[in-house]
Amino acid sequence: MTILIVAATIEEITPLLSEFKLQAGTNNCRGNKIGVLITGVGMTATAFALGTEFAGASYDLAINLGIAGSFDQSVELGKVVRVAEDCFAELGAENDATFISIDKLGFGQSVYREKLPANIQDFAPVPVKSITVNKVHGNDQSIEQTLTRLHPQIESMEGAAFFYACDKAGIDCLQVRAISNYVEKRNRDNWKIGLAVKNLNIFATKFLTQILH
Numbered sequence: 426m427t428i429l430i431v432a433a434t435i436e437e438i439t440p441l442l443s444e445f446k447l448q449a450g451t452n453n454c455r456g457n458k459i460g461v462l463i464t465g466v467g468m469t470a471t472a473f474a475l476g477t478e479f480a481g482a483s484y485d486l487a488i489n490l491g492i493a494g495s496f497d498q499s500v501e502l503g504k505v506v507r508v509a510e511d512c513f514a515e516l517g518a519e520n521d522a523t524f525i526s527i528d529k530l531g532f533g534q535s536v537y538r539e540k541l542p543a544n545i546q547d548f549a550p551v552p553v554k555s556i557t558v559n560k561v562h563g564n565d566q567s568i569e570q571t572l573t574r575l576h577p578q579i580e581s582m583e584g585a586a587f588f589y590a591c592d593k594a595g596i597d598c599l600q601v602r603a604i605s606n607y608v609e610k611r612n613r614d615n616w617k618i619g620l621a622v623k624n625l626n627i628f629a630t631k632f633l634t635q636i637l638h
């Protein structure tokens with residue numbers, strides 16, 4: 426099996442890389458080709474890195490691992506979720522108080538979905554609906570407007586770009602994120618990045634162990 430592991434920063438997947446003795450670039454692991462791609466934070470960096478990668482190599486499955494913010498404050502920090510659907514939340518035009526999506530403008534598609542191979546559906550975590558943003562929400566009014574318009578459960582800065590690139594390249598894709606913070610007025614003291622990274626890597630290690638046999 427050929428797998429590409431994609432993360433914005435190396436810190437988010439360091440425990441996984443250590444466990445499987447993987448490095449950024451191409452690795453041979455138990456007879457499987459495993460690529461590790463560190464894209465940098467944000468949609469532009471992700472799209473460029475994946476476009477470059479997919480131009481030179483094909484994979485059976487690409488996995489995006491990262492942390493994310495949860496709009497729902499009843500979700501425990503550290504929880505691991507699977508992004509079934511992601512959306513370029515800001516791609517479109519403002520018309521005074523209303524927002525016109527890229528779909529409605531007729532210039533493209535804002536929503537992309539995971540594409541799971543049949544054999545991994547049984548052990549994937551709970552599915553959620555995510556949005557991808559250039560500007561992390563940190564204002565009560567804009568959070569309320571986004572919740573009303575898109576009904577997201579979580580947000581990240583890369584997910585939709587990951588799905589977009591996989592869709593264009595025709596590669597199966599899975600996005601798994603652990604909740605590091607709530608989407609609220611910015612308060613870094615409340616973030617639990619260490620816990621989210623730990624839980625994300627526990628999941629990813631089990632997952633990779635299962636699919637590599």
Ligand SMILES: O=C(O)c1cccc(C(=O)CC[C@H]2O[C@@H](n3cnc4c(=O)[nH]cnc43)[C@H](O)[C@@H]2O)c1
Binds near residue numbers: 491495562606
């Ligand atoms: O210090 C800040 O205000 C700040 C704002 C945005 C992101 C960060 C990070 O350090 C993490 C970047 C990384 O994590 C993902 N992430 C985590 N939480 C969120 C969120 O609430 N909204 C959007 N993205 C989030 C993101 O995908 C980045 O890769 C610090």
